[in-house]
Amino acid sequence: MILFEWLTAENVDAALPDLAALLIDAVESGASIGYMMPYDPADIDAYWHSVAAAVKSGNKWLLVARLGNGSLVGTAQIEPAGKANGRHRAEVQKVIVTSRLRKHGIGTKLMTEVDVYARAKQRTLLLLDTRANDAGERLYTACGWTCFGVVPAYAFSPDGSIEGTAFYYKHLM
Numbered sequence: 524m525i526l527f528e529w530l531t532a533e534n535v536d537a538a539l540p541d542l543a544a545l546l547i548d549a550v551e552s553g554a555s556i557g558y559m560m561p562y563d564p565a566d567i568d569a570y571w572h573s574v575a576a577a578v579k580s581g582n583k584w585l586l587v588a589r590l591g592n593g594s595l596v597g598t599a600q601i602e603p604a605g606k607a608n609g610r611h612r613a614e615v616q617k618v619i620v621t622s623r624l625r626k627h628g629i630g631t632k633l634m635t636e637v638d639v640y641a642r643a644k645q646r647t648l649l650l651l652d653t654r655a656n657d658a659g660e661r662l663y664t665a666c667g668w669t670c671f672g673v674v675p676a677y678a679f680s681p682d683g684s685i686e687g688t689a690f691y692y693k694h695l696m
C-alpha cells in the first residue's frame with residue numbers, strides 16, 4: 524500500500540534526508556533531473572533546504588509517497604505561478620520514484636494526486652518539462668498531458684550527454 528502526503532511547514536524538515544536520498548538515487552540511475560555525475564551531496568542538501576523554505580512560505584507544494592512502513596519512495600512538486608495573470612497556472616517539478624519500485628504505478632498515482640491537489644487550489648493549467656524520449660514522456664502522455672514542443676540539445680544528462688527536452692501542458696477540467 525502506498526500513502527500520499529502533502530508536506531507542511533511543520534513536517535517538511537523531517538523528510539529532507541529521505542528526499543535527498545531519493546534524488547541521489549534518481550541521478551545515479553541516469554535521470555535528467557538537474558544534476559550531473561559526479562554530483563556534490565552538499566548541492567543536493569542545499570536544494571532540498573531551498574524547497575523546504577519554499578514549502579514554508581507557500582511557494583511550493585511538496586508531495587511524497589510512502590510505503591506502509593514509512594519509507595519514502597516517491598515525490599512530486601507543484602510550484603504555483605506567482606504572477607497575477609497566472610494565478611490559474613502552476614509548474615510540476617521533480618517527479619521521482621525510487622529506482623527499485625518503478626513500473627508499479629507509483630508515478631501514475633503521484634500525477635493523479637497532483638491533479639487533485641492543483642484543482643483544489645484552483646490551478647487548472649499545469650506545465651512541466653522532461654527529457655525527450657524518456658520514461659517521463661510516456662508517463663505524462665498516459666496521464667493526459669499534451670506535448671507542445673521539443674527543444675533539441677536543451678540539457679545535459681548525468682553522464683554528460685546532451686539531450687532534448689519536451690515541454691508539456693495539461694488543462695484540468
Ligand SMILES: CC(C)(COP(=O)(O)OP(=O)(O)OC[C@H]1O[C@@H](n2cnc3c(N)ncnc32)[C@H](O)[C@@H]1OP(=O)(O)O)[C@@H](O)C(=O)NCCC(=O)NCCS
Nearest residue numbers: 554617618619620625626627628629630631653658659661
Ligand atoms: C518517470 C517516473 C517518475 C515514472 O515512475 P513509475 O512509478 O515508474 O511510473 P508508472 O509505474 O506509473 O509507469 C511507468 C511504466 O510502468 C508501467 N506499469 C505501471 N504499473 C505496472 C505494473 N503493475 N506492471 C507492469 N508495468 C506497470 C506503465 O504502464 C508504464 O509503462 P511505460 O513506461 O512503458 O509507459 C520514473 O521513471 C522516475 O522516477 N524516473 C526518474 C526521474 C525522472 O526522470 N522524472 C521525470 C522528469 S522530472
